[in-house]
Amino acid sequence: MDVKTLCLGALTLGDASGYEIKKMFEDGPFSHFHQASFGSIYPALGKLGEAGLVSMREQSQDGRPDKKMYSITESGEVALRRKLGKTPADDRIRSEALVMFFLAEYMQPERLEKVFDGYLKSYHDKLNCMCEPDDSTLPPHRQFTRGLGRAFYQAAIDFMEENRHLLLGEEHSGDAK
Amino acid sequence: MDVKTLCLGALTLGDASGYEIKKMFEDGPFSHFHQASFGSIYPALGKLGEAGLVSMREQSQDGRPDKKMYSITESGEVALRRKLGKTPADDRIRSEALVMFFLAEYMQPERLEKVFDGYLKSYHDKLNCMCEPDDSTLPPHRQFTRGLGRAFYQAAIDFMEENRHLLLGEEHSGDAK
DNA sequence: ACTGTTATATATCGATACTATATATATCGT
């Protein structure tokens, strides 16, 4: 799924600037299942504009650079629907931490423990920012994607907390310290 | 983590050709937490050879093209240890299917159901190929990474099976058919 | 026996995406 399609998808949530679209992928609703960078978002918005799939208006700001607000057009929505009609590619997970755990025998034990604790904390943080706010007012399909994300993070956290001894050895377990 | 480091990591499991390294990322031990393509593996092996981090010997085959077998060198192992000493980047998950679920209102219901069923099946398949063979003979850190992968897939499968109505509506639930 | 598909091998090019950098001003923490 290319970045132009992702931008169209992001704009279905409401008008946004390039910077705001980036935030949707970094910390917002898309952050748990896709990414996009400034290096691809700005060029994509330019091409979408040329193709008439988005429209743009500039908004001046006091003491700050002007903001370019983009909106999806009707032909943009048609193009999005067409893309969503295709078969999705397989999921891709890239986890440097898991590569490190897999190659743990090539790491210093203290270093491995630091990486493990940081990774566990980052998963707690991700879970925490998905547990609020309350999502009972969300449409069902949004509850679905959010719930699936939580299930992922919770399962990983539970497994890591219960099995840290497999990676770090017995003396690092739980509250033996 | 760049592809050269991934190739060094792959070669710690034993000598391999470019094609075999690709298979490790496609169907093998790394497939659940990282990817690499021919387009990056072959150039990476070339550069690793130039830098003395791997060595290579050609193996002729009957009726098939020659095979280039690569081995990690001592300086390759040193370089790998150094890379593993750095802080890993955050995990990146790219899931076109989840983007589609999130944007479900822009999809035809029949199409959404097909995507959902295909995605669920692909997760069952991934889980199945992680449940065999028995891993009790694996070193603990390998049991850890495999177990974490299983926990991920199992949690996703359970959530999807229990909550398909949120995405597809009541009439599509379980065995109401 | 023949044909199409898949597997086993190598490799590279063009397209896409990302990181780093650039510019500009506000806000925040020390």
Place this chain on the structure above:
DNA sequence: ACGATATATATAGTATCGATATATAACAGT
């Protein structure tokens, strides 16, 4: 006052991938 971060835009250089190319074996279907 100063450094870090946030809010904004944008692009060049770099990395990665998908498509393509070449070659032969093995397999499945007819």
